Amino acid sequence: MSDHETAPAEVDDEEEIPTDHPRYQDLVTRHRIEEGVRKGITHLQGMHAEGRGSAFDYLIGEETIPSADEAERAAAAQLLLADHPVLSVNGNVAALVPGEMVELADAVGADLEVNLFNRTPERMNAIADHLREHGAEDVKGLDADAHVPGLDHERAKVDADGIHDADVVLVPLEDGDRAEALAEMGKTEIVIDLNPLSRSAQTAAIPIVDNIVRAIPNVMRHARELKGATEDELRRIVAAFDREAALEAAERAIRQGDLD
Numbered sequence: 001m002s003d004h005e006t007a008p009a010e011v012d013d014e015e016e017i018p019t020d021h022p023r024y025q026d027l028v029t030r031h032r033i034e035e036g037v038r039k040g041i042t043h044l045q046g047m048h049a050e051g052r053g054s055a056f057d058y059l060i061g062e063e064t065i066p067s068a069d070e071a072e073r074a075a076a077a078q079l080l081l082a083d084h085p086v087l088s089v090n091g092n093v094a095a096l097v098p099g100e101m102v103e104l105a106d107a108v109g110a111d112l113e114v115n116l117f118n119r120t121p122e123r124m125n126a127i128a129d130h131l132r133e134h135g136a137e138d139v140k141g142l143d144a145d146a147h148v149p150g151l152d153h154e155r156a157k158v159d160a161d162g163i164h165d166a167d168v169v170l171v172p173l174e175d176g177d178r179a180e181a182l183a184e185m186g187k188t189e190i191v192i193d194l195n196p197l198s199r200s201a202q203t204a205a206i207p208i209v210d211n212i213v214r215a216i217p218n219v220m221r222h223a224r225e226l227k228g229a230t231e232d233e234l235r236r237i238v239a240a241f242d243r244e245a246a247l248e249a250a251e252r253a254i255r256q257g258d259l260d
């Protein structure tokens with residue numbers, strides 16, 4: 001039996017996870033979520049969400065499939081075209097990719113807004129501080145001076161000059177009715193969710209079925225490449241993206257293990 005067939009029993013630091021472990025990325029992700037819970041950033045339910053995501057990722061081959069790469073390119077183009085893009089951050093996103101979200105926001109001129117299902121002032125502040133520690137200058141979501149019509153839970157609370165005013169919103173890692181409610185408000189949504197059947201993915205104009213730890217850096221890579229593109233080129237990339245085909249390709253990959 002290989003030394004690395006099981007996870008190290010206890011890991012205090014991400015650095016202790018052997019990089020040649022066959023499930024390295026999954027172990028790092030799990031560790032970041034645990035750390036997030038310990039720091040008061042991630043809700044305990046975030047662990048269930050991560051487990052669900054991890055199972056889908058295993059079936060999809062723990063790689064960015066071609067249809068996800070196309071979605072990530074279309075997402076980059078859509079963010080660059082937007083008048084007011086906003087990237088929504090919950091407790092899992094903050095634990096997994098805080099620096100990458102700050103970098104993407106900078107690259108496409110987007111706002112970052114904390115929006116939580118299990119909203120408490122302590123978690124809101126902990127996440128905002130965590131994003132600031134990773135270089136964010138302005139973090140929205142704390143004012144909560146507007147709301148998303150048609151929602152009766154905490155995710156309805158948004159900033160008037162943030163998500164409420166946005167034309168394009170990136171909604172990662174939440175399966176729920178907010179995506180539908182935001183679409184009702186006329187917003188264009190980009191969703192990141194490893195479950196192609198989740199309500200958010202099904203509603204999104206651009207559903208990205210990929211692990212967020214791969215998706216955000218890849219959207220950023222595309223955004224950098226497309227920085228000099230004309231508005232026409234960006235519009236063509238968005239128009240050429242076929243959301244139904246992308247969802248079908250992801251579901252096929254998961255059901256059939258058709259990874260080629």
Ligand code: PTJ
Nearest residue numbers: 045046049053090091116117118173175193194195211212
């Ligand atoms: O921080 P809060 O209070 O806003 O709560 C956030 C959670 C994540 C707990 C809440 O949004 C939740 O319960 O989400 P769900 O309903 O479990 O949905 C999360 C979705 O994200 C599921 O469809 C998972 O498959 C997917 N997912 C989980 N981890 C990843 C992922 N998708 C991409 N990358 C991941 N790493």
